[in-house]
Amino acid sequence: MAKERIALTKFETEVMSVLWRLGEASVREVQDAIERAEPPAYTTVQTIVQRLEQKGAVRRTRKAGNALYFEPAITRKSVYRRLVDELIDLIGGSQPLVAHLVETGKLSLDDLKAIEKAAKRSAK
Amino acid sequence: MAKERIALTKFETEVMSVLWRLGEASVREVQDAIERAEPPAYTTVQTIVQRLEQKGAVRRTRKAGNALYFEPAITRKSVYRRLVDELIDLIGGSQPLVAHLVETGKLSLDDLKAIEKAAKRSAK
DNA sequence: ACCGCGCTACTACAACTGTAGTATGCGCGC
DNA sequence: GCGCGCATACTACAGTTGTAGTAGCGCGGT
Numbered sequence: 001m002a003k004e005r006i007a008l009t010k011f012e013t014e015v016m017s018v019l020w021r022l023g024e025a026s027v028r029e030v031q032d033a034i035e036r037a038e039p040p041a042y043t044t045v046q047t048i049v050q051r052l053e054q055k056g057a058v059r060r061t062r063k064a065g066n067a068l069y070f071e072p073a074i075t076r077k078s079v080y081r082r083l084v085d086e087l088i089d090l091i092g093g094s095q096p097l098v099a100h101l102v103e104t105g106k107l108s109l110d111d112l113k114a115i116e117k118a119a120k121r122s123a124k
Numbered sequence: 125m126a127k128e129r130i131a132l133t134k135f136e137t138e139v140m141s142v143l144w145r146l147g148e149a150s151v152r153e154v155q156d157a158i159e160r161a162e163p164p165a166y167t168t169v170q171t172i173v174q175r176l177e178q179k180g181a182v183r184r185t186r187k188a189g190n191a192l193y194f195e196p197a198i199t200r201k202s203v204y205r206r207l208v209d210e211l212i213d214l215i216g217g218s219q220p221l222v223a224h225l226v227e228t229g230k231l232s233l234d235d236l237k238a239i240e241k242a243a244k245r246s247a248k
Numbered sequence: 249a250c251c252g253c254g255c256t257a258c259t260a261c262a263a264c265t266g267t268a269g270t271a272t273g274c275g276c277g278c
Numbered sequence: 279g280c281g282c283g284c285a286t287a288c289t290a291c292a293g294t295t296g297t298a299g300t301a302g303c304g305c306g307g308t
Binding site: 249251262265 | 279280281282283284285286287288289290291292293294295296297298299300301302303304305306307308
């Protein structure tokens, strides 16, 4: 399987989000950056980062003192594509998904218009 | 936790989709209705249905011969809300989600307009 | 009443996911 | 050079999720 199709767990995706935002980070920095009411233990985050490395989703960049630094080896877009595709499969289409967003107030008419404008610009 | 907030696994959601579509079904009917290249065993589906019953997501309606019949005890909308909420949390907002749909061609401008119209109608 | 078929209840397991400890080693400061 | 602190590598476990078998029961047909 190509790297772009890597399946990530929820926690792995959370860790990737931190790395996409910071560009590169150590395990300790990832742990500190995770926004949770109760942060996971250092070794919990370390296990997840190592699994991501084994999956080819991150790679080591450098060492500072004893700490290893990691950076993403896959793109946010590729991970999001897979997540969204799976949700669409489960829900039965993208229209039901967006209609649901509008119905529940998670997406306003103004949001829709903004996206429409952006889409038109890209199509040109 | 109220029933409306029940967390379902992927396979459980698949089974619920069948029940929402059929209204009510036996384990065998659910198994037959699951569209997979390789259908799961009867006892696999039975386990999932029993777990859904334990979660309060389905309930028994009647018996025909030896077969028990089940119907949904939660709404499609409530399950979808949870799934979408979780994805939005992971992705960081609904705008990135919809923009992603448009970028990847899963949602066209026409689709957007149709949803906009429907949203306007509901707002009146 | 009996038999066969199909269903349920019960049981168990493998892989996954998140959890987190401990021993050891490395790097930094004194 | 040594000691301390922090990091890594390694290890292990609990609960979840999907998988699916078997014994026994009940229903329907003869």
